[in-house]
């Protein structure tokens with residue numbers, strides 16, 4: 001299912017609100033374990049696969065990647081919210097290969 005999917009679809013940075021200090025950008029395509037920044041896409045799972053296009057909907061897209069440097073796998077989990085088919089925001093969590101959720105990384 002990776003035929004037409006690419007990590008290029010994800011932004012380079014996600015943002016964390018720092019209150020009055022504004023927003024801080026964090027590199028998204030960075031290894032969860034080492035300082036590697038070359039990631040390979042293994043597959044993408046979207047749940048649900050399609051949206052109805054009405055009202056508020058939430059889609060979880062799991063981008064399963066592997067670090068080219070340390071060879072470990074992890075998941076970039078994007079929780080995308082739509083309102084009437086328009087993307088509102090996306091929250092990104094990082095999930096380790098053990099299934100452990102490293103928590104909220106940022107939004108875009």
Ligand SMILES: [Zn+2]
Pocket residue numbers: 031032033034035036067068069070071072
């Ligand atoms: Zn790595």
